[in-house]
Amino acid sequence: MKKAEPRPAQKRTRDPDSKRAALQTAAIRLFTDIGYENVSIAAIAKEAGIAVGTVYRFYENKLALLQSMLEALEYEYVEQMKADWATPGGVDVRLDRVCEGLFDLTAQRNTLLNLMSMTTDVVFDDGALPGDHIQAQIVSMYQDGVRSGAFRAGDVDLYGAMAHGLVEGAVMRWLRTGKPSQREAALQLSSVMKYGFLSRQINETGP
Amino acid sequence: MKKAEPRPAQKRTRDPDSKRAALQTAAIRLFTDIGYENVSIAAIAKEAGIAVGTVYRFYENKLALLQSMLEALEYEYVEQMKADWATPGGVDVRLDRVCEGLFDLTAQRNTLLNLMSMTTDVVFDDGALPGDHIQAQIVSMYQDGVRSGAFRAGDVDLYGAMAHGLVEGAVMRWLRTGKPSQREAALQLSSVMKYGFLSRQINETGP
Amino acid sequence: MKKAEPRPAQKRTRDPDSKRAALQTAAIRLFTDIGYENVSIAAIAKEAGIAVGTVYRFYENKLALLQSMLEALEYEYVEQMKADWATPGGVDVRLDRVCEGLFDLTAQRNTLLNLMSMTTDVVFDDGALPGDHIQAQIVSMYQDGVRSGAFRAGDVDLYGAMAHGLVEGAVMRWLRTGKPSQREAALQLSSVMKYGFLSRQINETGP
Amino acid sequence: MKKAEPRPAQKRTRDPDSKRAALQTAAIRLFTDIGYENVSIAAIAKEAGIAVGTVYRFYENKLALLQSMLEALEYEYVEQMKADWATPGGVDVRLDRVCEGLFDLTAQRNTLLNLMSMTTDVVFDDGALPGDHIQAQIVSMYQDGVRSGAFRAGDVDLYGAMAHGLVEGAVMRWLRTGKPSQREAALQLSSVMKYGFLSRQINETGP
DNA sequence: GATGAATGAGCGTTCATTCAT
DNA sequence: TATGAATGAACGCTCATTCAT
Known part of the structure; x- marks a missing residue:
């Protein structure tokens, strides 16, 4: 069994505003398309190209x-x-x-x-x-x-x-x-x- | 076998129509008040005074x-x-x-x-x-x-x-x-x- | 809303042995076909043409x-x-x-x-x-x-x-x-x- | 909203491979001992010392x-x-x-x-x-x-x-x-x- | 004796949130 | 600061069993 790989370095930091914008775009699209309750934070994060945890830097909760x-x-x-x-x-x-x-x-x-x-x-x-x-x-x-x-x-x-x-x-x-x-x-x-x-x-x- | 535990006795049977009516009343009230997604079947059953499983006698699913x-x-x-x-x-x-x-x-x-x-x-x-x-x-x-x-x-x-x-x-x-x-x-x-x-x-x- | 219908008379009592036999046939067929865990008592009872509760006259549990x-x-x-x-x-x-x-x-x-x-x-x-x-x-x-x-x-x-x-x-x-x-x-x-x-x-x- | 209650903190992270191994060991042991149908995901998780949700990181379903x-x-x-x-x-x-x-x-x-x-x-x-x-x-x-x-x-x-x-x-x-x-x-x-x-x-x- | 509506513990699964890295 | 693995409460739903009729 392999030992735990060394953690990959975090992605090169992007402009926070571009992240926020991507987040907004992703969120509005998903909420609109399939409804608030059917959208997971994971889906939004993926769509926005950021990590789940990062969503919580911008918004307190869903x-x-x-x-x-x-x-x-x-x-x-x-x-x-x-x-x-x-x-x-x-x-x-x-x-x-x-x-x-x-x-x-x-x-x-x-x-x-x-x-x-x-x-x-x-x-x-x-x-x-x-x-x-x-x-x-x-x-x-x-x-x-x-x-x-x-x-x-x-x-x-x-x-x-x-x-x-x-x-x-x-x-x-x-x-x-x-x-x-x-x-x-x-x-x-x-x-x-x-x-x-x-x-x-x-x-x-x-x- | 885990699932074969003894089950408690049923409550005294009420008029089935009154159950359906209670179910409808509970459901419409809860859906209206807090929205479909925020209502659990358990909450509806409790409000209607029936068991969870009984809900599924009347409706196939939520x-x-x-x-x-x-x-x-x-x-x-x-x-x-x-x-x-x-x-x-x-x-x-x-x-x-x-x-x-x-x-x-x-x-x-x-x-x-x-x-x-x-x-x-x-x-x-x-x-x-x-x-x-x-x-x-x-x-x-x-x-x-x-x-x-x-x-x-x-x-x-x-x-x-x-x-x-x-x-x-x-x-x-x-x-x-x-x-x-x-x-x-x-x-x-x-x-x-x-x-x-x-x-x-x-x-x-x-x- | 209709009031509760008078309970229908129970079905004409059949020979208990024929019930037991139907039950056995149904059970063995269903167990064999889809496996014990996938067979419900309700399914057996239906297949055997008897009521769920009647199964428990013949066998203590599943x-x-x-x-x-x-x-x-x-x-x-x-x-x-x-x-x-x-x-x-x-x-x-x-x-x-x-x-x-x-x-x-x-x-x-x-x-x-x-x-x-x-x-x-x-x-x-x-x-x-x-x-x-x-x-x-x-x-x-x-x-x-x-x-x-x-x-x-x-x-x-x-x-x-x-x-x-x-x-x-x-x-x-x-x-x-x-x-x-x-x-x-x-x-x-x-x-x-x-x-x-x-x-x-x-x-x-x-x- | 019911689902948005605060979540407890995570346990200290262990080597992921050890989790997978513990999961495998727990699963094979429980399946072998008491049979697939009698084993709950909760039991496997507990035996493996991980949370229920973590099982689903490794396997899509039971x-x-x-x-x-x-x-x-x-x-x-x-x-x-x-x-x-x-x-x-x-x-x-x-x-x-x-x-x-x-x-x-x-x-x-x-x-x-x-x-x-x-x-x-x-x-x-x-x-x-x-x-x-x-x-x-x-x-x-x-x-x-x-x-x-x-x-x-x-x-x-x-x-x-x-x-x-x-x-x-x-x-x-x-x-x-x-x-x-x-x-x-x-x-x-x-x-x-x-x-x-x-x-x-x-x-x-x-x- | 026979019925089947009623029960509720228990299941598999999800996902918002946290925090060690 | 960013990450995503880990968490576990909560969910919808099932079904063996009971018992008033």
Whole structure:
């Protein structure tokens, strides 16, 4: 029987940021593809090309890894929405842009927006649940619209939740089927949102 | 032989239907509360007051248990929607009724509608995924509305997905906060759905 | 939900002996086909057309069932050997008959003789292990042969064990392949046994 | 989340080869003593002084562990037989050596040769069943003997099976009782094999 | 006597986490 | 700092056995 081989020297140290990035990419891909519970730390580490133990240099545990992914993802969405909403133009034009931005980001990330609703355990450090910040941004946009008279007033939380669901439904659908085209899907989403929250009364506009 | 140890006596037999019901109640509650992956068969059995092995008299395995719960739940929603949509009256009145029915059922079942979107693994025996039948019913209602001229034509799959998301968002929100009142929440949902899918063009009604 | 149905009347009582026989047939077939550990009491009961609980009327537990099967099987083999060995004729003729009898019985029972060596747990009520009685019978025949001068004297236990192994090897082989014909296989076994244990010295007969 | 409880620290790392060896020793001992089905992975791990999970570092599953044990064991026997058969001298001398080698190895390994016939489920990677390679080696030796005129021609498969059974019977017997002495038992086995398969006819040598 | 639903200890296996190297 | 072998609690599931009916 052979004696224990001398330990191989550790791999040449790479840039920690590149490791973190590889880790994020691997994690987001695996979580998205097969779901949090079906992904093992070993699988993530392998996919990222690092050792299992190294994962724990970056994240305290598996849940923290998911939390971080979701937080980053949500941050991106929110920033995108803010940027698009801050462009010049009327409410309807800016809403179109926001919707297009959502689809763009989803296409880039190839990520289910609703990964956010797939776990019951994540709470962000500020106490928010996944999706809450997106919803808050929707609410904020809605309130802008109400202030300008474009949208009718309503229960902001409920309206936010509905709008959030609308977005999620549209994006997931498109992600699964790719139909209609990205731009068309974005415009249909935008259109339904506009109709859904505009000022006129149902009895004024009914058939 | 290790496995041949004497086994303890069985408990006094209860009505088998009460066991199945207790099992369903326990399962749906635990799945809803802490999520499928965090629920152990042992926990379900304990909550239901039966033995672990007994669970397997009723369901082949854990996933089949979830599948059955989801299938029953979705069936109830679809039947409710069909019944409400078949009542007399105009599209808008019937849509109100459908929305109220959705909230009623959710209130009775105290169940997250979106338990349906919480697992990637369930496929019903007819090949449908959880939520598909609800979405199909929404599509069917939408097509009725298009035929009667009440709704404008659009991509039925996408519209169905958006409407589904809208409903899910509204119901989940209400379930978490209880606000606004059940009836009010239902009417706001209905209102947004009607606005969102009505015939008029955005440029006719815009601000 | 339905209330518990009234218990169906028990099946018309069958002759207990027919149940016992069905149980034996089912057990021996399943044990032989897929091995003791892979057979469940439920499977035996189903195959025998009786209820699980009824198995325990006849046998105290699963191991006792196996023990009983092995004991009956071994008894049959021993009785067959005794009968064949008691026929008129010289040692070599009677040995032929014994071997043919072994193959006949195996063919009838379609049973692996070596089921006997497949468990470590069975001990017969007289303290014997499975196979011991067959080996004892072989030893007895061998001693007859030694007394008559046909076989040379040797360690009876060791010779018995070797002869037993020889038989088992031959029978298992034939059971698996069916070749050569049953009669031919029996005669070859007999021939090897005769050669193996006859009086002459190796140096007298060597090449 | 239930599964994310803190884990206790690892024990001080030992030489991995010593773990594998301890695992092999523990497994072979327990399998031999109480039979494959009665041995739990936990028991093997405990006996080997390692954790349950560590077993799975070395073997994919329990059956693979058994398979590996059997394959290694059989390989040793076959190599021993080949080596002894390749020594100089006549058939009878070399057969003596082979038999002595079999007993030597068994004494060293303290292992039931017939562990090989104790499970129905193992199939080696080359498609062979346990025992097949030993039998093939016996057949090969037998054919050598036939070619040289020392053994009479016969059905090689059947003769191989019988010889295999003979060996198994002799070795098992000796292992259980230790009588007669190792050397004596080997010579008696060899003697019976020689008699059993030598060229002379029964009617030439009968009493 | 016969039934089969109920029981729960025990199994094989997984994998998040730790820490000696 | 990086590694990955080691850990063991926890899981889903099985099935010999019991006993109310």
